[in-house]
Amino acid sequence: MKNIQLLILFTLIPFVSCSGTFKHTLDFSPNEPLRVAVLPFKHIDSDGKIIEDDGSLLVDNVSLISSEVKNSPVALSRKIVLAELKKTSLDIISPVLIDIDLPHRNLAFPDGKFNLEKIFSVPAKTYCEDFLDCDAVLFGTVKKWDRSYYGLQSNNEVEIELSLISAKTNKILFQATANDSEGHGLSKGPTGYASVILEPLKGLDSELIEDLARRTIAKMLEPLRSKESKTKDTTPPPAIFAVSHDAINGEIIKGSPLTVLAFADSDKTASFTIGNYVRNVPMIETKAGHYIGEFWPLPEEKFEAQSITITLKDSNNRITKLVVDSGPVSLK
Amino acid sequence: MSRNNLSKNNLFKKISFFINFTLLCSILCSCGATINKAPELDKKTIQYLALIPPSSLEGVSRERAEYINELIRYELESKGYIVLSNDIVSNFCSDSSCSNRKNLKELYNIDEIAMLNLESTSSNDFLLGYYNSISGKFSLEKLNGEVLYSASNTYRDSGGLILQSGQVIQAIINQSKNGDKDSMDKVNYKFITSLLKELPNVKKGIANTNNNKLFITDLKITPYNKTVTKICIAGNPSQSAWLVNEKNNTAELKEINSGQYCGAYRLEGTWSLTNKLKVELRSPFGDLTHLEVNKK
Numbered sequence: 257m258k259n260i261q262l263l264i265l266f267t268l269i270p271f272v273s274c275s276g277t278f279k280h281t282l283d284f285s286p287n288e289p290l291r292v293a294v295l296p297f298k299h300i301d302s303d304g305k306i307i308e309d310d311g312s313l314l315v316d317n318v319s320l321i322s323s324e325v326k327n328s329p330v331a332l333s334r335k336i337v338l339a340e341l342k343k344t345s346l347d348i349i350s351p352v353l354i355d356i357d358l359p360h361r362n363l364a365f366p367d368g369k370f371n372l373e374k375i376f377s378v379p380a381k382t383y384c385e386d387f388l389d390c391d392a393v394l395f396g397t398v399k400k401w402d403r404s405y406y407g408l409q410s411n412n413e414v415e416i417e418l419s420l421i422s423a424k425t426n427k428i429l430f431q432a433t434a435n436d437s438e439g440h441g442l443s444k445g446p447t448g449y450a451s452v453i454l455e456p457l458k459g460l461d462s463e464l465i466e467d468l469a470r471r472t473i474a475k476m477l478e479p480l481r482s483k484e485s486k487t488k489d490t491t492p493p494p495a496i497f498a499v500s501h502d503a504i505n506g507e508i509i510k511g512s513p514l515t516v517l518a519f520a521d522s523d524k525t526a527s528f529t530i531g532n533y534v535r536n537v538p539m540i541e542t543k544a545g546h547y548i549g550e551f552w553p554l555p556e557e558k559f560e561a562q563s564i565t566i567t568l569k570d571s572n573n574r575i576t577k578l579v580v581d582s583g584p585v586s587l588k
Numbered sequence: 589m590s591r592n593n594l595s596k597n598n599l600f601k602k603i604s605f606f607i608n609f610t611l612l613c614s615i616l617c618s619c620g621a622t623i624n625k626a627p628e629l630d631k632k633t634i635q636y637l638a639l640i641p642p643s644s645l646e647g648v649s650r651e652r653a654e655y656i657n658e659l660i661r662y663e664l665e666s667k668g669y670i671v672l673s674n675d676i677v678s679n680f681c682s683d684s685s686c687s688n689r690k691n692l693k694e695l696y697n698i699d700e701i702a703m704l705n706l707e708s709t710s711s712n713d714f715l716l717g718y719y720n721s722i723s724g725k726f727s728l729e730k731l732n733g734e735v736l737y738s739a740s741n742t743y744r745d746s747g748g749l750i751l752q753s754g755q756v757i758q759a760i761i762n763q764s765k766n767g768d769k770d771s772m773d774k775v776n777y778k779f780i781t782s783l784l785k786e787l788p789n790v791k792k793g794i795a796n797t798n799n800n801k802l803f804i805t806d807l808k809i810t811p812y813n814k815t816v817t818k819i820c821i822a823g824n825p826s827q828s829a830w831l832v833n834e835k836n837n838t839a840e841l842k843e844i845n846s847g848q849y850c851g852a853y854r855l856e857g858t859w860s861l862t863n864k865l866k867v868e869l870r871s872p873f874g875d876l877t878h879l880e881v882n883k884k
Contacts, residue, residue, distance in 0.1 A: 327666075336777075355668075463778075474773070538853065552854075554844060
């Protein structure tokens with residue numbers, strides 16, 4: 257009996273250990289605010305052929321064990337990638353603008369379904385120069401999306417590849433490949449007879465493989481997060497100490513600038529906004545912590561009673577705003 | 589009955605008791621989002637909408653609130669909705685109630701607004717277990733306030749040795765993962781997904797943006813006075829235009845005539861014309877086109 261127990265234990269050790277493999281190459285600065293188009297992903301089989309798999313199993317219809325699958329593996333992976341890219345400095349094009357345009361570029365079939373073979377064969381330069389106005393394109397491939405059941409053990413496995421290609425040079429700026437899996441059942445130390453039977457079934461819950469994909473993709477995209485964003489929670493946000501402007505009685509005189517001053521944390525990016533009228537008028541740091549900006553009104557411009565708000569941004573993109581309490585300004 | 593048969597019977601009784609108990613708990617605990625849909629929602633052809641950022645909530649940092657807002661945006665976009673740019677919404681709506689929302693129709697042809705009202709959030713880690721939760725309500729409304737879709741939910745995530753019976757090793761693994769600073773991302777993601785899961789997808793083929801292709805047809809750089817430079821571009825009317833420097837900081841060019849956007853700036857430091865500058869014309873929905881001012 258002891259020998260059988262030992263045999264089971266050693267057989268299951270591979271399922272217990274963290275079996276994920278993550279590889280990446282990075283050939284650009286993650287701080288560079290590239291405008292990126294994330295194209296629809298493809299799902300391929302072991303022969304490299306594109307397949308259509310909605311990722312669902314029969315067990316997804318049993319609500320006590322699993323949840324109904326709303327998104328295919330490719331749709332879900334793309335959605336997770338977009339959410340994770342929010343934590344980087346990249347400027348991401350709205351996917352819906354891409355998806356609406358692809359059929360008009362002969363990259364979809366008559367029924368509206370994307371022609372993935374064609375989409376993946378078009379070079380990044382064509383996308384960015386012809387219709388998306390971007391600096392790079394992200395291609396994503398789902399190579400594995402498996403939920404397997406072995407009676408006393410179930411296993412979820414995902415394998416994903418992401419490639420960021422420069423539109424200018426067609427070079428691979430970033431590439432990441434990851435394979436990760438997670439088991440449920442005998443390998444995870446069941447606490448009773450019921451859990452021996454139930455846990456493998458619960459391991460087939462579609463939410464678990466979605467969680468696995470989310471964690472895998474988050475880890476894949478970690479190199480793209482700028483160094484500062486990884487520490488943003490530990491440092492204080494930027495501070496503004498004093499602000500003022502020089503519009504006497506709130507009147508801006510045509511031909512003369514409105515000058516706005518701010519005393520704040522040094523080495524930040526400062527700008528000011530005049531109500532809803534004009535945004536992001538740049539301010540320059542003339543000496544440490546002293547910022548000055550000018551709004552030069554054009555002859556055609558006019559506005560009434562707009563308040564001035566200073567914005568200070570740090571390298572982690574955290575923003576502090578302060579309204580100038582000298583009162584609103586008008587340009588007549 | 590032999591001793592073996594008796595022990596087998598007892599074993600089966602125990603197994604069936606545990607299975608029934610677990611199933612009962614699952615039934616009682618399987619609470620999802622409470623969703624209300626107006627009947628006309630399925631017939632309506634909504635594609636463009638404005639997303640009002642969630643109102644601030646104690647205990648939720650601005651960055652976390654922005655992240656949650658972006659999750660809603662991506663979820664809406666994955667269903668085919670085209671969402672008004674954040675910049676425009678934050679400039680237009682002074683608070684989460686957006687009292688001047690009726691002007692959205694006139695300016696951006698928006699008929700519906702979406703918003704999330706965060707009610708509470710908590711994150712508790714007590715070494716042998718953890719419990720995270722977030723609750724709130726999402727609604728999609730017409731500009732007159734009539735609700736087309738609303739969903740409220742409290743999403744809970746718990747685990748660890750105390751709260752996750754059934755698998756000892758998995759409980760320990762989950763406990764260590766909860767210590768990761770991004771652990772709330774999963775909770776936020778699941779929360780948003782649960783709120784929007786019954787929102788219908790946009791019907792394909794409703795509209796396209798090809799008719800609104802953006803163009804910059806002209807760029808003029810002229811001295812405004814001895815120290816200030818005037819920059820003007822010509823392009824599609826009723827968009828937003830920007831001067832952008834190498835650090836991706838932006839300065840607005842105002843539309844002074846239909847399709848003509850200008851600004852006068854002292855171009856120094858990172859804004860100097862000897863640096864890499866470009867002008868951008870952006871639609872309210874994220875489309876853009878650009879022109880380099882000075883190729884370095």
